[in-house]
Amino acid sequence: MTPSELVPLYGFVRGDVLGLLVLVRTNDTVAQLCATLQEAAQVRVAPWPRAAVLHGTRRLAPELTVADAGLTPLARVELVPEEEP
Amino acid sequence: MLKRQEWLDLARKLDWSYSYVREQDVFPEEVSGRPWLPHAAWKDWDEPYRTSFSEYVTGQHEKEASITAVREAVGRIADFERHDRGWLSALKLHGATLPLAEFAAVVGNLRAARFGRDSAWRTTAALGALDELRHTQIPLEVLHELVAWDPQFDWTHRLFHTNQWVGLAARHFVDELLLTSNPIEFAIATNFVFETGFTNLQFVGLSAVAHDVGDRMFEKMVQSIQTDEARHAQIGGPVLRTLVEHDRAYAQYLVDKWFWRTWLFFAVVTGFAMDYLTPLAERKQSFREFVGEWIIEQFERTIHEYGLERPWYWAEFLKSTAHYHHLAYASAYTYRASVWFDLVLPGPDERAWLAEKYPEAWPALAPVWERITERWRDAPPGLEWYTHGVTPVGFCSLCQLILCGGTPTANSARVVEHGGRRHVFCSEPCAWIFEREPERYSEHETIVDRILAGDAPANLIELLRDYCGLNERTWGKDVRGGDYPFIERARGAASAE
Numbered sequence: 001m002t003p004s005e006l007v008p009l010y011g012f013v014r015g016d017v018l019g020l021l022v023l024v025r026t027n028d029t030v031a032q033l034c035a036t037l038q039e040a041a042q043v044r045v046a047p048w049p050r051a052a053v054l055h056g057t058r059r060l061a062p063e064l065t066v067a068d069a070g071l072t073p074l075a076r077v078e079l080v081p082e083e084e085p
Numbered sequence: 086m087l088k089r090q091e092w093l094d095l096a097r098k099l100d101w102s103y104s105y106v107r108e109q110d111v112f113p114e115e116v117s118g119r120p121w122l123p124h125a126a127w128k129d130w131d132e133p134y135r136t137s138f139s140e141y142v143t144g145q146h147e148k149e150a151s152i153t154a155v156r157e158a159v160g161r162i163a164d165f166e167r168h169d170r171g172w173l174s175a176l177k178l179h180g181a182t183l184p185l186a187e188f189a190a191v192v193g194n195l196r197a198a199r200f201g202r203d204s205a206w207r208t209t210a211a212l213g214a215l216d217e218l219r220h221t222q223i224p225l226e227v228l229h230e231l232v233a234w235d236p237q238f239d240w241t242h243r244l245f246h247t248n249q250w251v252g253l254a255a256r257h258f259v260d261e262l263l264l265t266s267n268p269i270e271f272a273i274a275t276n277f278v279f280e281t282g283f284t285n286l287q288f289v290g291l292s293a294v295a296h297d298v299g300d301r302m303f304e305k306m307v308q309s310i311q312t313d314e315a316r317h318a319q320i321g322g323p324v325l326r327t328l329v330e331h332d333r334a335y336a337q338y339l340v341d342k343w344f345w346r347t348w349l350f351f352a353v354v355t356g357f358a359m360d361y362l363t364p365l366a367e368r369k370q371s372f373r374e375f376v377g378e379w380i381i382e383q384f385e386r387t388i389h390e391y392g393l394e395r396p397w398y399w400a401e402f403l404k405s406t407a408h409y410h411h412l413a414y415a416s417a418y419t420y421r422a423s424v425w426f427d428l429v430l431p432g433p434d435e436r437a438w439l440a441e442k443y444p445e446a447w448p449a450l451a452p453v454w455e456r457i458t459e460r461w462r463d464a465p466p467g468l469e470w471y472t473h474g475v476t477p478v479g480f481c482s483l484c485q486l487i488l489c490g491g492t493p494t495a496n497s498a499r500v501v502e503h504g505g506r507r508h509v510f511c512s513e514p515c516a517w518i519f520e521r522e523p524e525r526y527s528e529h530e531t532i533v534d535r536i537l538a539g540d541a542p543a544n545l546i547e548l549l550r551d552y553c554g555l556n557e558r559t560w561g562k563d564v565r566g567g568d569y570p571f572i573e574r575a576r577g578a579a580s581a582e
Contacts, residue, residue, distance in 0.1 A: 008537060010479045010488070010509055012496045017412040017453055019479035019488030019498050019509070021533050023543075040476035043419050043460055044453045073537075074507040076500045 007066055008073055009033070013041040014080045024066050031062035033071075037079040048081040089137075096137055098205035100124060117200040118269030120332045127327060130203035132319035141212050145219065148309050152223060160227055160302035162234045170427060170564040172298050175358035177237050177426035179291075179303075180228035181244035182255055182354050187220035189263035193275060197268035197320070206320060210268070213317030220310050227306055236559050240425035247554040248541070250423060250532055251353070254485035257529060258350055262343070269324060273336065274343040277321025280314050282384050283347050286355050288314065290375040294359060297367040322391075329392050338521070340388060341396040345514040348402060349409070349484050356410025357417070360442075361428070365435050371442035373406045398514045401497075405490070405512075407446040411439075412489035415453050419474045421561035422549055429564050430457065432571045449493040461567045462575040469562055475545050480531040482508035483515035490515075503527055 004027040011020045020040045024033050030053050038047040053060045055077050060069045071077065103111055114121040136144075165173065194217055197210035224241065231238040244252045245259075262274050288311030295304035328336040352372075359372040370378075381403075385395060396402065418428045431439065431454060440447040457472055464471035479488040479498070490512035491497030497512050503523055509531075510516035519526050532548075535541035541552045549555045 008533070010498065010500065012488075012498065015449070015452060015493045016496075017450070017489060017493055018416040019496060019511075020474075021477040021479050021536075040474070043472055043474050044415065044456055046456055046459075074500060074509065076498065076509070 004028075007071060009071060010074060010076045011037045011040065012076065012078045013037055013045050014078065015045045016041045017044060019076075024071075026065065026067040028066050029062060030060040030064045030066070030069055033066060033077070034062065034079060037077075041079075050082040051079050052082045054078040054080060093135060093137060094205075097135065097208040098131070098203070100128065100204045112200055112202060116196070116267060117202060118267030118271075120328075120335070122202070122327070122331060124202060126331065127202040127206070130206050130323045130327070132205065132209055132323060134209070134316045134319060136209075136212060136316065138212075141215070145215070145313075148312065149219075152305060152309050155302060155305040156227060158301075162231060164302065165231055166234070168298065168300060169364045171362040171364060171429040172300065173235070174426040174428065174561075174564065175362040176228060176300075176303060177240060178354060178357060178362070179287075180224055180238065180241040181425060182251070182350075184221045184224040184241060185245040186255065186259045186263065187217045187224075189259045190214075190217040190275065191221070193263040193266065193271045194317070197271055201268045201272075201320075206268075206272075206324070209317060209320050213313075213320065216313035216317055219313065223306055223310065227302060237425050237427075237561075239559065243554065244425070248532075248535075249425065249553040249555065250480065250485070250487070252553075253532065254480075255350070257485045258346055261525075262346070269328065270339060272321050272324035273328065273339040274347075275321075276318050277325050278340060278343040279347050280318035281321055281387070282344065283351050283380060284311070284314055284318075285379040285383070286351055286375055287311075290370075290379055291355060291358060293369070294363050294367065297369060298363060325391050333392070336391075337393050340393055341398070341514075342518050342521070344384070344396050345398065345402070345512075345518065346484065348405070349486060349515075352405070352410040353413050353486065357414050360410065360439065361414050361431060361435075365438060368438070371439075372410060373442065376406050396514075398517075401513060407443050408492050409489060411443070411446060411450050412491075412493065413487060415450065415457075416478070416487050416489055417561075418563075419457065419472065420478065421563065422469070422473060422545075422555065423553065424561040425555065425559055427562050427564040430454075430461070430567070430569060432569055446492070453493065458572060458575060461569075461572045462579060464567065467566050467568075469567070472563070472567065477533065477536060477543065477545070477548075479509055480533055481511035481515050482529070482531055483510055483519045483526060485529075485531060486511065 004025040007024050007026055009022050009024060011022045022036050022040055024036060034051050034053050038051060055069065055071060055075065108124060109121065191214045194210045194214035198207050198214055201207045201210055228238055229241040245256055262279065266274055288307050292304050292307045325336060356372045359375060388395065417424055421428045436451060436454060460472045480486065481488060488496065488498040488509065488511045498509055499516060500507055500509050501516055504527055508519065510519065532541060536543045542548045549560060
């Protein structure tokens with residue numbers, strides 16, 4: 001198993017006013033990244049019950065790890081609200 | 086005795102032919118700027134003021150006497166104590182960004198006073214250097230003295246010497262604009278775009294606001310500065326005319342580049358002041374209305390007169406006049422400990438005014454302020470940090486400002502690979518400026534780059550204290566510590582539920 005490494009990402013939360021720098025680890029899941037982004041923006045944007053992380057046009061599956069999702073340092077990700085199923 | 090018009094040009098426009106050196110050696114392209122043209126191409130350079138040194142000294146002396154008189158009457162600490170705290174923050178913001186930028190402009194003007202390509206240009210630039218020295222001294226004298234009363238006014242002198250993010254952005258902008266640019270680029274960037282295109286926002290718009298607020302000292306200060314700016318800004322037009330004639334594409338590039346860079350600077354400095362820090366009762370026009378009246382109309386007309394087009398990003402610029410400074414202000418409010426002035430939380434009346442002035446932008450911004458208000462409502466009284474971000478933020482690799490481009494629903498930031506590094510840009514124009522001259526910009530590190538390299542602390546408090554030069558006494562807070570009647574009402578309503 002490869003040791004996890006820190007990955008800084010530029011995160012943009014839908015409805016927020018600026019881009020954030022969040023630190024995650026390569027073995028964190030996209031769901032954890034989602035929670036990190038929500039928490040980072042919570043002063044300005046109330047957390048949503050469900051949210052999705054976008055990388056470019058790809059919607060990342062929450063169970064993927066940051067490494068498996070292909071997120072490399074200083075990539076741009078976006079957090080958007082997701083409708084209840 | 087000779088009449089004025091008979092001797093004036095001997096004093097201000099006297100060129101000669103070189104016999105011992107080549108003209109290219111006297112005015113090398115590296116310092117004088119490109120395109121390199123023989124003096125014949127510049128020989129008709131002139132400007133309308135045609136001031137002699139004697140007239141300059143007499144006029145400046147009168148202006149100084151006038152400033153001193155106003156300062157003695159209404160420029161003391163007791164006079165400033167009467168102002169609204171939001172307006173005082175506008176003064177702290179302007180006070181910090183103005184004087185040392187003006188000091189850098191002394192250097193730019195002196196370079197033009199030696200390496201400008203016509204003697205009349207050099208004469209006007211020499212007077213411009215003296216002007217800018219005065220513009221350094223006046224705000225330092227008027228505003229830095231207030232440090233005895235309020236330590237945040239120390240930033241009038243301090244900002245440019247720190248690694249605070251506005252300071253880094255201001256240095257990045259000012260170093261290129263004023264310290265390092267050659268006389269041709271300086272004339273287009275500073276004299277034509279910055280001074281002719283934008284400073285009316287300060288010297289007419291903000292001066293009018295100062296009048297309405299009752300701040301006669303600031304009003305007088307900027308009006309006095311404006312009289313100098315109006316004169317030495319005249320350098321820009323004739324330089325641009327010759328440049329367009331010989332290299333139109335380069336002239337268009339310089340205008341496009343510097344209009345965008347200057348816009349971002351003014352959007353933060355003046356946009357904050359006009360739409361948030363000025364008391365609502367004293368606001369006559371929104372920032373965007375000022376921009377429309379004092380920048381857009383005049384700039385469009387002027388560049389067409391010179392045979393140029395509007396910058397290629399004009400549609401993005403117009404859109405940003407409704408959004409950019411709002412996103413930047415809300416960002417600054419929720420990272421207020423990272424600046425040296427206090428910020429105002431817009432209440433229901435202010436938000437209604439902003440909604441009326443910015444109907445297309447405000448629906449996406451209102452939820453942000455509602456959320457911040459909820460956080461204040463739920464916070465223990467006076468606990469600033471409950472409405473303050475703690476996660477590091479991203480900064481544009483070109484303008485060094487926070488990534489606030491676009492809208493809350495579509496932030497315009499994009500990541501670009503260059504030379505094995507990833508750079509992030511807040512907007513298309515910033516990316517375009519970088520990509521046109523990457524060798525000029527690529528080695529500069531944003532605060533994020535410095536944190537990741539281990540040169541700056543990642544912990545926010547350590548970053549502010551140990552790297553940005555702020556401390557609990559000086560860093561920004563809410564001007565009322567969150568003590569607003571509308572928040573108290575929200576608390577009451579929440580507890581009733």
